[in-house]
Amino acid sequence: MKIYADNAATTRMSRTAIEAMIPYMENVYGNPSSLYSIGQEAKEALDQAREQVAAVINADPKEILFTSGGSEADNQALRSAAAIGARKGKKHIISSAFEHHAILHTLNRLEKEGFEVTLLPVHENGLIVPAELEAAIREDTCLVTIMTANNEIGTIQPIGEIGEICKRHGVIFHTDAVQAVGHLPIDVKEMNIDMLSASAHKFHGPKGVGFLFARKGIALTNLIEGGAQEKGKRAGTENVPGIMSMAAALKEASDHLGENAAHQTALRDRLIRGLLEIPHSALNGDAQRRLPGNANFCFEGIEGESLLLLLDDKGISASSGSACTSGSLDPSHVLLAIGRVHDVAHGSLRLSLGEDITEEEVDYIIQSVKEVVEYLRSFSPVWRDLMAGKTPFIL
């Protein structure tokens, strides 16, 4: 059996998304900035895509800026809010300890440039407490950036409450919604979101394209200077096939949001029940307030990398930590942020299920993980010490 269970890293492009690209590579290949008809046709297509994308999050098309993906959108959002803040002498930013590196590394840069950053704790359940956010807001706070759903443990933050607090205090609220868009309902007006980042390859669109929503009135800072594309805020000839494909993928995902979520949630819970039968195992992040397809575990006495390789031999693609940090031996900053100790964080497994996951596949995953964990423990010196009572069990 072949099971792709790493949809948080990236997704397979849907047939709809692939087909939506083709006309813009073969026939309507004009430059949207050109005045002749084949260029204007491309421009009209872009306008349509912008409307479609905006509609899904209840934004105005003028508030959507196409980017090369989630990382670029995150960078531009943070740089823009920081510049707006700096002009008013406000140089304090609030975020959380388990954001994506596109946020955390940009915040590191801003700190070097004289900004002060407060990282809120995410607690054991992988959630921030809105009252703690409110208490952290100061006179000089210019930005709150909190992700909608975490890419490793899938926990969903109380975005509406956070938005309401930020609005009340007159602070710009950005959310990295890369894991959420196309999977959870999002309404930027109702949730008082000022800026939001999204990426096509996380909802069955192509890699290398995404968008930034920025509420009217928020002055954006360019990351890329050049031509007047994207109202002069993001130079470079638009990725027309990618954008058209993203819009089609997003429409398809949002048209089936409820049914996909119900299907995935039921099978995710079956997976969680099955894997928690393994002794000395734990689920990472709140059991309910998590993405429909995300399950993330720690197994004591084993090492995540070996687990992944053996699962790969059984045809299962999964991950330990995120794609960006696996390959390094550091334990995930997300698992450390929710209080897992180093040794336990090393034995983690993220399974992110697709919309087409079946019960049979979930049962195969459960069986395979059980076998592999038992096998790895059978010759693990760490496990031997635990069993001998030389070191205490943590889980």
Ligand SMILES: *Cc1c(COP(=O)(O)O)cnc(C)c1O
């Ligand atoms: C994937 C991801 C990103 C980065 O998006 P890219 O399009 O790959 O640059 C940012 N934030 C989160 C939460 C993600 O999951």
